[in-house]
Amino acid sequence: MTDKPAAFERRKRNSKARTRQMAGALSVALAVGFTALPDTARAQSYSFSNVQVEGNQRIEQGTILSYAGIARGQSVSAAELNDAYQRILASGLFETVDIVPQGNQLVIRVVEFPTINSIAFEGNNRINDDALSQIVQSQSRRVFNPRIAEADAKLITEGYVQQGRLAARVQPKVIRRSDNRVDLVFEVFEGGVTEVERIGFVGNEKYSDRRLRRVLNTKQAGIFRAIISSDTFVQDRVQFDQQVLKDFYSSRGYVDFRITGVNSELSQERDGYFVTFNVQEGQQFKFGQVTVSSDLPDVDVDAFQNEISLKTGKVYSPAQVDNEIARLERLAIREGLNFVRVDPRVTRNERDLSLNIEFQLTRAPRIFVERIDIEGNTTTRDNVIRRQFKVVEGDPFNPREIRESAERIRALGFFTTSDVNAREGSTPQQVIVDVNVEEQPTGSISFGGSYSSSSGFGLAIEFRERNFLGRGQGISLGFNTASSSKSYTFSFNEPAVLGRDLAFGIGLSYTETNNDNSDYDTTIGRFSPSLTFPISESGKLALRYTAKYSDITSASSDVGELVTAETLEGARWDSSVGYTLSYDTRRSGLDPTAGILLEFGQDFGGLGGDTSFVRTNVRAVAQKMVMSEEVTLRATLEGGSINYANGGSRVTDRFFMGSSVMRGFESGGIGPRERNSTTDVDDALGGNLFAVARFEAEFPVGLPDEYGISAGVYYDIGSLWDLDKVNADVIYDDFSARQVVGLSLFWDTAIGPLRFNFSHALAKEKYDKPQEFELTISSRF
Template identity: 65%
Template sequence: MTQNTGGQDTRRAARSSTLRPLLAAASMALSVGLAAAPDMAHAQDFRFNSISVEGNQRIEAATIASFIGVARGETVSAAELNDGYQRILASGLFETVEIEPRGNTLVVRVVEFPTVNRITFEGNERLDDETLSAIVQSQSRRVFSPSTAEADAARITEAYSQQGRIAARVQPKVIRRSDNRVDLVFEVFEGGVSEVERIGFAGNQVFSDRRLRRVLETKQAGIFRALVRSDTFIEDRIQFDRQVLRDFYQSRGYVDFRTTGVNAELSEERDAYFITFNVEEGQQFSFGEVTVTSDMPEVDADLFQNAIRLRSGRVYSPTAVETEIARLERLAIREGLSFVRVEPRVTRNDRDLTLDVEFLLTRGERVFVERIDIEGNTTTLDRVVRRQFRVVEGDPFNPREIRESAERVRALGFFNDAQVEAREGSSPQQVVIDVDVEERPTGSLNFGGSYSTSSGFGAAITFSERNFLGRGQQLSLGVTTGVDSSNYSFSFREPAFLGRDVAFNFSINYLETDNASAEYDTAIGNFQTGFTFPVSENGRLNLRYGARYSEITELDASVGSIIREEAARGEVWDSFVGYRYSYDTRRTGLNPNAGVLLEFGQDFAGLGGDSTYIESTLRAVAQTRVLSDEVTLRATLEAGALSYSSGSSRVTDRFALGPNRMRGFEGGGIGPREVGPGDVNDPLGGNYFAVARFEAEFPLPVPEEYGISAGVFYDIGSLWGLEETNANVLYEDFTARQVIGVSLFWNTPLGPLRFNFSEALSSEEFDETQSFDLTISTQF
């Protein structure tokens, strides 16, 4: 905060001259001029040979005379003189103005407003001087205007209101200086943040208050109110929440939903709001008959009808309709049909609560894209923004495609705001697309710590840049150390290789571990590069090449013969090619309550290296919400197989099951294990694993602002299979383990934490169970 020079007492005494006397003086001058008007009214007109200006210091007399508009020797009326007087006042240059006819001379006496010497701010902490200086319109070395200063105070107050500080007050004051100058000081009382103490709903019956509050951008003040800013009352955010509520209900078939009003009551202390959304839900509608028609003879409507994926009986959603329109328009382009537009026509059937949708194929206007103009991107290259558009100069103009392109630009995460608008170009048949973006920082340098029940405390340093050199590339470097491990990583990703919808990735990782449970150390290095590209609307395919280095060292005396034989091989190098296919229905989101993710991949080693094998992995996840979206049900299946045709696997190559894949057991806690004399107890991992996880998440009857919910889970799985074994190896065959447990979820400013409390229903004698673990909660 900037401070004025000079003694504090002197400044306070001088500040007794505020804006109020200046405004009062201007009002008094106006009354003097009006009082003179009756005297002038007795004479119907005046004629002056000269105009005498008194009191002016900076403003030229000729300038003041020009405001009056009276020419020498010209006859003027009293009303015209009063108009001239008003023009002088309206110039905003004078604190007081008087005009007096004196014979053939018109005398004009003025007192000029002072000039602003400097502008300072006091009492501001949340908004710095630089921010406030950009808000005010008063300027140094310009004529002081009381009305402008008052307007500046209102602007500052509004800026604080946008941060939720509605109790903020701003008082503009002046300090008189020599040579008719003043220092303008804005005294700021920021006040406290007006939080949202409670959010309620009236009229909702299908969805509970708790469920609807999760939809809103505005949140209730919770126990972390000092760190969370989404619980601050901001009026614009409330308006956004109204639209969010509408989208939420309409995506679930409630097409008649509307918010009839929002009541925001301020507490007596003016530090908290109580907000109530008054809603009307209406009835839930489903899709009725879905048809495709065409008013163009050359278009085969049956071809487009077969491409429709919407089926009768599905809950109605505008998003699903938009998705079908986009699919039909893409089909038209593939069929060589230009300027085809799809117009949805919805027929309402109140009797059976269905909506018939007719997709009409019609000929659109012949309008072309003339050019795409991009502004506001000082760091991001034009091509990064331009490649989010599926159209180029000369292509037919499609408003829907432009809207989708705008969403892709916003989804990049490089901009605070991105506005995309279309305007007429050089002719009515040409359109210019204007893209106006506001960039934001995309890099981060993080220093942090971590704790795991399996590896203890650790420290981490990471650097990441999501828009490297403005090319849209992702770059990250990381160093993570723990009690018994160190991990060094580097990764690079180019999302549009050679300007195509193909992502190129490159990563290197080196991990050193001091495995206290097995009493040996490991060193593992991984290199991988590849390409990922779409193969269908929901499918992606990754093709990759990788190399792997592993070594087992520093064996303890208690290590068994299996690991000793594996460590005796020394350094092992593997070279492989592979693929991974993923199918994710969340990319289209036709059902907002459910989603399916399927991933399958294989690596084929043998292109050089020390061994030949095939490693296959599978992951399938299905999720849905029930009981008015209050309860989330999730099922996950994971499996893997490792098959060697030359060489054999080591403990560093085989699969392991721990809390990340199967709760209730420590890392390496189940599966093949060598147990023998001399305290030998070595988990060996397995060539095969299969795990099924089932869980449900639900709210708890505690204040929602605590951010606490709960869940229950059931896991069943096994780890088995070795190439080489001996009489001391146990659990080499498939033996299922089962675990049940409860989870506690806690949303904190540090991240969503998950506390798992588990109990093994079935386990073997040497399995290592784990009744509690703390992790970062991940979302499907």
């Protein structure tokens, strides 16, 4: 901070400079205007035989004369002399300028601004010097200009305001050096962060304040306010939240929703804002009659009508209408109908609060895509962006397809901003699509932890890059360790093989378990390349090959007969091909409050290797938000089977039901066991068959939103059973349902979401191993 005497001296110098400038202008008027008093004299022109420049050191005399625009022998008036004075001063090169006529000689006296020797920033911690250097216009080895320095100070202040530091102040300070040079120092007082203390809503009846706050990007200041940036007040973010709020209501049928105003009030201490959204929800509308019409002779209206998936009585959503338009336009292209446009015509029915939709097929103007220009991508390659377009140069122009392409570019997550616009090309029948993007970091390091009573604490570290070498490829390296196991993983993914919607992936993993919690060690290595491609709007098919190495070693004297026999088999190689069919509407479904996931996969062993088998997995997940979307209900059904034609399955092949499959039990805590109390044998063997059903509900607990705490209850029922070989000591080989109820606490912290599970087994077998408490931690930086 500059002290008061220094600030006073600076104001005094600025005052003197302004006085000199005024005196310079006045001297021109006095020197020329008072040469004669009569009106005829004031209109007289003057001519100077010589123009002399004084005081210039770096600026050439010719440069100054060019700004003045007065040549020797040229007739000039007093007004023209004043214009010359203003032009020289406006050049920004001189601190003061005086123009003094002396008979037939004109003297121009100047005092040059100093040059900037260096630029420094003091007091800045939140924004580093490099970032501030990109903001300011002043540059070293350039002429110092006080007006530019003051403007730079305002730009720096605005940068801090964007971070929510409204109390930030920046003061430019000049330190004089020799040879008419100065050091320019920007003294920064960053001030504290102005947080959002409270977000409220007025006029909302259908959805609570808590539910609406979850929609917004701006968050209330919480207990981790020192490291969370989303609770900082940023005006641009609040404006964006208005659009997010409109989209939320619109997707739920509230077509008349309006935001009548947003009040942002600063607290008396100026350290927090109270933001209030004033809304009018209106009525919720549903779909009425949905029809297709066309006046084009070559259009089969019935074929397009059969393509409609919207159902009467469903809640209206503009996104669903857009999906239908895209579906109809794709059908038109398949039918060879180019330049067909689908226009939705909406008719309101106030009586039953429905909207009738008529999709009218019309002929669009014959406009083609001339080219696609991409700018701003310093890391990401052009082809990564270009393949998000389904149109290429020469294709018919479709505005809807361009908008969808823009959404796909944004969905990549590679750019902070991405703008896609169309402009007229070389002819009115052609358009040029401009894509402007700004890169953002795409790499991350993840730290995770877990705790269970069986294996203690575990640590997981993962490096992930989503845009490897700018090719749009994904790569990850992971390390996971606990007291009883360690694993290493590597994965690579190419999302567009040969520029098509075909993903190629490679997975490598190596896992070791030791006998801290069992009486034998295992080593498992896996290599699995795969291809994945869409088969419908929500469906995908994945094809894969898997090579697996497994070995069981270091069996102690406490190991039972079955595991001992499997250990003596030595290392085994499995080679298999498989597939997974999936159908997922949780993100792209028609209902934003519900979704389902269906998966079915099989692997067939025997393509080389030591064994032949069929392994099947199935999973179904359904999710629904109820009670004004305050409560989330989720149901999961999962099962699997494995059948070996030769060799039989081993503990490294069979299913084990840990807490990720069925809560309330340790890994290996249920299912077939070889147990002999006389010899202290107690081996978890896994099973060839398993089935489980999980039901849970998540809901708020009434605490303030800024705490980020919610709760849930769950009920799991399932079983693990069936072995290829048994003996007299094997128990629980048959189906026996276990049941668990529990309570979960969810805590959104600065290091990630924490989940605390407290379980109680309602139905279990005598030698099962329940797990009453589990904590999982996942953090990302």
